[in-house]
Amino acid sequence: MKNKNHYLILLCLALFYIETNANSKHLLSTCDHCSEAISNCLSCSGEKNCKKCIKSLYPKCNQCSRDIFSGNDLEIEGEKYLSCHQLDSLHEDICKIRCRGEFFQFGQCAKLEEASVCQCFESTPTTTTQAITTTTKKPFVQRDITYRVFTQETTYINDFKVLANGDLVAAGYSGYIKILDSLNGTVTKSIYAHSGPVWSIDILPNGYIVSGGDDKKIKIWDLNANLMKIQLNGHSGLVRVVKSLPNGHIASGSTDNTIKIWNSTDGSLIYTLLGHSNHVQDLVVLNSGDLASGSKDKTIKIWDIETGLLKHELNGNFKEIWRLGLLKNGNLLVLEMDKIFRSIDPYTGEIKINYLGHPWMPRDFAVLPSGDIATGDSGKVMIFWDADTGYIKKLFNNPSSYDSYDILRSLVVTKSGDLVGAFENKKLKIWNTGEGPF
Ligand SMILES: *[C@@H]1O[C@H](CO)[C@@H](O)[C@H](O)[C@H]1NC(C)=O
Numbered sequence: 001m002k003n004k005n006h007y008l009i010l011l012c013l014a015l016f017y018i019e020t021n022a023n024s025k026h027l028l029s030t031c032d033h034c035s036e037a038i039s040n041c042l043s044c045s046g047e048k049n050c051k052k053c054i055k056s057l058y059p060k061c062n063q064c065s066r067d068i069f070s071g072n073d074l075e076i077e078g079e080k081y082l083s084c085h086q087l088d089s090l091h092e093d094i095c096k097i098r099c100r101g102e103f104f105q106f107g108q109c110a111k112l113e114e115a116s117v118c119q120c121f122e123s124t125p126t127t128t129t130q131a132i133t134t135t136t137k138k139p140f141v142q143r144d145i146t147y148r149v150f151t152q153e154t155t156y157i158n159d160f161k162v163l164a165n166g167d168l169v170a171a172g173y174s175g176y177i178k179i180l181d182s183l184n185g186t187v188t189k190s191i192y193a194h195s196g197p198v199w200s201i202d203i204l205p206n207g208y209i210v211s212g213g214d215d216k217k218i219k220i221w222d223l224n225a226n227l228m229k230i231q232l233n234g235h236s237g238l239v240r241v242v243k244s245l246p247n248g249h250i251a252s253g254s255t256d257n258t259i260k261i262w263n264s265t266d267g268s269l270i271y272t273l274l275g276h277s278n279h280v281q282d283l284v285v286l287n288s289g290d291l292a293s294g295s296k297d298k299t300i301k302i303w304d305i306e307t308g309l310l311k312h313e314l315n316g317n318f319k320e321i322w323r324l325g326l327l328k329n330g331n332l333l334v335l336e337m338d339k340i341f342r343s344i345d346p347y348t349g350e351i352k353i354n355y356l357g358h359p360w361m362p363r364d365f366a367v368l369p370s371g372d373i374a375t376g377d378s379g380k381v382m383i384f385w386d387a388d389t390g391y392i393k394k395l396f397n398n399p400s401s402y403d404s405y406d407i408l409r410s411l412v413v414t415k416s417g418d419l420v421g422a423f424e425n426k427k428l429k430i431w432n433t434g435e436g437p438f
C-alpha cells in the first residue's frame with residue numbers, strides 16, 4: 001500500500017514535470033525569434049493592445065503573442081501560473097508583457113513555492129474604463145473647472161503657446177489670434193490675423209509673435225502695440241506650422257511640401273528645404289539645434305538650419321506624421337495617424353517606447369515639467385504617461401465633466417504647471433497636474 005502511494009506520487013510529479021517542461025518549451029519555441037518584438041512592446045497596456053503591438057510590428061510573432069496570454073502551465077495551490085525563469089531575459093520580458101496585458105504596471109519572474117513563475121505587481125483595475133493610478137507619485141488632481149471662453153466665436157483653437165508673462169497666445173480657427181489669461185481662460189486680446197484658420201503660432205526671442213495660416217501667409221506681430229510688423233509670402237500651400245529657431249530665424253512647414261527658413265528681422269527668405277513629397281505637418285528643434293520635420297509622406301527628416309542641408313532621413317515604417325515633440329531625454333516624440341504614438345532616437349530612428357493605450361488617435365500631447373507626457377484623443381480619453389517606461393500613470397475616460405463634441409485640439413502646459421486643453425466645443429479645460437508652479 002505504502003509503495004503504491006509512493007509510486008503514484010512519483011508518477012504525478014513526473015507527469016507534472018513533463019507537462020510544465022513541455023509548455024515552457026512551447027512558449028520558448030513560439031517566442032524564440034520574437035525577443036525584439038517583445039522588447040519593443042513592453043509598455044503596452046491591455047491584452048488586445050499588447051497582442052496587436054507584437055504582431056503588427058512582427059507578423060511572424062502572432063502565435064507567440066497568443067501564447068503569452070494562454071500559456072498558464074503551472075498550478076500551485078489551485079492557482080494557475082505562467083512558469084518563467086528568472087535568469088532568462090526573454091522569459092522576463094514575456095512576463096512583463098503578460099502583466100501589462102492584464103493592466104498591471106509590471107511583472108517579473110519570481111520564486112513561488114520552489115517554482116519560478118510570472119508575478120504581476122501594482123494591481124490596477126482590469127478594464128480601460130477605469131482610472132489607472134500609481135502610488136509612486138502624487139496622483140494628478142483633476143480640477144473640476146471648465147471655462148467657456150469662445151462664446152463669441154464659432155470655431156476653436158488650433159495651437160497654443162505660453163507668453164513670458166504667463167498668458168497664453170492662441171491660434172484660432174476663425175482667423176483670430178487671442179491672448180488668454182492662463183488661470184481662468186478669459187480672453188484679454190483678440191486680433192483678426194488671417195483670412196481663414198490660423199494653424200500655428202510661436203513666440204520669437206524678442207517677444208513678437210509669428211503666425212501661419214490657411215491663407216498661405218506668415219505674419220509677425222507686436223501684440224503689445226497691436227501691430228503686424230512683417231508679412232512673409234512665398235508658400236504656395238497653407239502654412240501648417242511655424243517655429244521660432246534658436247538662431248533667431250523662423251521655420252515654416254506647408255502643404256506645398258516645403259519647409260522655408262526666414263529672417264525674422266527683415267522677413268527675407270533664407271532657404272527653401274525641398275525633399276518631402278507630401279504636406280509638412282510639424283517641425284521641432286532638437287537638442288542638437290537641428291530641425292526635425294514630419295510629413296504626410298511618412299518620413300521624418302533632420303535638417304541643419306545653418307546650411308539648409310538635409311542631414312538624415314528616417315523612413316522607418318511610419319504612418320502619416322501628425323505631430324512631433326521633444327522629450328526631456330532628447331528623444332523625438334512622434335504622433336502618427338492611426339493612433340501610433342512613440343518616442344524614437346532622432347538620429348538612428350530606433351524606437352524607444354511605444355505608448356500604447358489610447359482607444360482613439362491622440363490629437364495632441366504636452367510634455368510636463370517632470371518629463372511625463374499628457375495626451376488627449378478624439379474619443380475623450382486623456383492619458384498621463386511616464387515618458388521613460390511608457391507606463392500609464394493616470395487615465396481619464398470620458399469624465400463626467402466632458403460634453404459631447406469634446407474633441408481635443410491642442411494642449412499646453414502653463415507657467416503655473418497647469419495643463420490647458422482646447423476642445424472642439426470651444427471650451428478650454430484646465431487640469432492641475434500637481435507639478436507647478438515652475
Ligand atoms: C481672470 O484672472 C485675471 C487675473 O489672473 C483677473 O484679472 C480676471 O478678472 C479674471 N477673470 C475672471 C472672469 O475671473
Ligand SMILES: *[C@@H]1O[C@H](CO)[C@@H](O)[C@H](O)[C@H]1NC(C)=O
Nearest residue numbers: 249263264265266267268270
Ligand atoms: C537678417 O536681416 C537683418 C536685417 O536686414 C540683417 O541685419 C541680418 O544680417 C539678416 N540675417 C541673416 C542671417 O541673413
